[in-house]
Amino acid sequence: MSVLPAAMAYDYEWVAGRLLDPVVLGGAVALALFRAPLLAVPAGGCRLGGYVDAVDERTAHEVVAVLGGRPGFSGLRLRTVSGPVAKVLVEWGERVPEGLDARARARFYGFRAPAAGAGVAPGGGHLGSGPSRAVRDRLAGVGRRRGSPVRFRRRPLPGSSTGAVRDEGPERRPEAAASGAAPAR
Structure with a gap:
């Protein structure tokens, strides 16, 4: 596991x-648990x-060793x-009270409350669905422009019962390249 600058x-x-209080980012670090570094933001x-999804117990113990002693x-x-796939979370700060709705849970973690009726799904140690398409593409090394006829093929991993996939791109979509049309989203 690598510790990187938060950005x-x-x-x-x-x-x-x-x-709500971006000052806490001053003590944050990026933890490269697997391929993509995840942000660990201190309490304060x-x-x-806060918490980080460490996936398994061995990785969780590594996260504890890295974060232990850091302020926040x-x-x-x-x-x-x-659940369908058991996972291990590394948590810090106060314990989350049981039965919080999405708005109260967001406030506990220091986030702006989601709009009424908006679903909030925890992901990667935070409340949300993850990075934008531009950030995902940057991390994947793809210089994707809006309307580009390049996309990644996703293939199921052999023997996987969890729905895990492997990205095998990029691949040019001939129909999009020929017509100049933007790819379907």
Whole structure:
């Protein structure tokens, strides 16, 4: 696992744009757990706690070792979340009260509350769906322009029952290139 400057995290812009008190980003770090670095933002100010999805227990212990002793990352603990795919979260700060709605949960983590009726799904240690298309493309090394006829092929991994896929692109879509039309989204 690598520790990188916070701005290198794939979700940095998403988090920075939603934090009520962006000053806490001063103590944040990017943790390169796997391929993409994830942002770990310390607790502080109106941010009462945080977490990172470490996927498995071995990785979770590595995260604890890296974050331990850093300001804003007190009370480090592991929590196993069961579901279709069990995962291990590394949490810090205060414990999240049970039964919070999406707006209260966002406030607990120091984020602006989502608009009424907007679904909020935790992802990558934060509340949200992850990075924008431009950030994903930048991380994948794709200089994708709007309307580009380039896309990635996604193929199921052999023997995977979880729906995991492998990106095998880029691939040119002849019909889009010939017609000049933008790719379907």
